[in-house]
């Protein structure tokens with residue numbers, strides 16, 4: 061990793077008042093906790109764009125270079141020098157803590173104070189959780205935008221924020237329009253967490269709240285908060301002290317060091333399954349008041365159990381990921397939602413090789429066509445797609461020719477033969493009937509007013525985006541075309557598959573009619 065370059069980049073990106081921000085988001089209304097809200101211009105003027113997003117995404121792709129880090133941070137350098145300059149002693153709590161402080165300062169311009177007897181967060185792992193959350197939240201925006209919207213205000217609840225306040229710090233540093241409620245039950249951690257809010261000037265964006273161990277984990281009503289964007293937690297993983305001590309022995313680390321944390325941080329009734337089960341129970345009551353409920357998990361076996369519980373409750377909109385920190389410690393994370401917006405493939409399945417397939421939720425992207433067509437036909441394909449959408453009884457359809465992407469919404473399977481036949485009959489009846497109040501039963505069996513009024517697409521049973529990517533060939537006239545269907549909304553996976561199949565059939569039929577198809581259509585695959 062080129063650390064000098066990395067440092068230059070972050071210095072430029074993070075300056076002055078970047079942390080001051082908002083508390084109320086577009087899916088959030090906070091009745092009491094209203095911090096000063098920056099206007100649109102303030103948020104947009106912060107230098108957080110596509111480039112920075114990529115910067116954060118690849119920040120810890122390579123192993124840390126301690127020698128280079130030590131050169132940039134004298135305090136870390138002093139600890140490294142004792143060990144020959146390129147080595148960090150992970151058994152030394154002071155050294156581990158200094159590494160955390162150094163990375164926060166160099167990569168995020170954050171300051172932190174920590175006691176030695178509380179958990180010291182490993183930054184690459186905690187950063188992984190934030191990256192995944194960004195994917196989940198960005199890909200399920202109320203605007204259905206395919207990219208990050210810097211002005212979108214999102215509030216997160218970090219349960220058990222710890223002394224470090226690590227998730228609110230990392231979240232606020234990367235996302236100027238994000239705000240946090242951070243809870244904990246441990247007095248010492250709460251004191252340090254509040255101190256870390258002040259050290260980073262985040263008083264208007266992070267609210268630290270003390271809780272009782274048995275009180276609700278998601279205290280939206282008590283805090284007078286109506287809705288929030290996400291819940292996150294790194295729960296106590298272990299069921300007992302002895303399980304914790306066994307772990308410390310296996311890793312040859314002293315218990316209660318900066319590496320392992322205090323008992324309250326590591327142990328709770330039922331371990332992580334018990335903790336997340338409580339969140340699931342509360343989520344069943346709060347439902348869409350939180351868009352994404354998420355948790356990190358220390359054991360893959362917990363994933364099986366918790367997904368089983370989600371299934372029992374009919375919650376199939378969930379996402380799973382694995383965080384690989386360095387090459388030793390692996391962590392998992394699970395997120396679920398009662399909202400019908402489906403997250404991107406990257407958010408739901410990026411960890412496919414590390415998470416067993418049976419635990420993954422439905423794919424949210426399918427390839428409808430992949431192959432080569434002539435240049436004329438690549439434009440033709442877009443026209444055919446748009447024409448086809450126009451003929452369907454969609455609630456809404458918008459094509460963005462710059463992005464070669466169209467977004468549409470339907471009430472159900474409006475492309476099936478039976479639906480079309482029914483519609484034709486309906487139209488015939490309309491022409492013979494003089495009554496403006498004519499109603500007929502739709503394919504779903506519901507009453508449909510023939511005169512459509514503008515509808516909120518958020519209520520539609522199916523939402524999709526069609527993207528056409530064309531790669532021009534330098535040598536001949538053949539273009540390589542990929543048509544991807546993204547499932548944006550809905551509960552009916554077969555409907556999404558059926559729609560993709562209809563698009564594939566349409567393209568193949570049209571290509572053969574125009575005589576330009578030289579390509580091979582591939583079957584739909586995630």
Ligand code: SAH
Pocket residue numbers: 179180181186219220221222223224226227243244245246249271272273274275277294295296324325326328
């Ligand atoms: N988020 C920090 C700390 C995680 S350790 C990090 O990732 O490094 C788990 C934290 O949960 C501890 O700080 C512990 O005090 C807190 N905790 C335990 N039970 C809790 C509860 N019922 N409500 C809120 N926080 C709790």
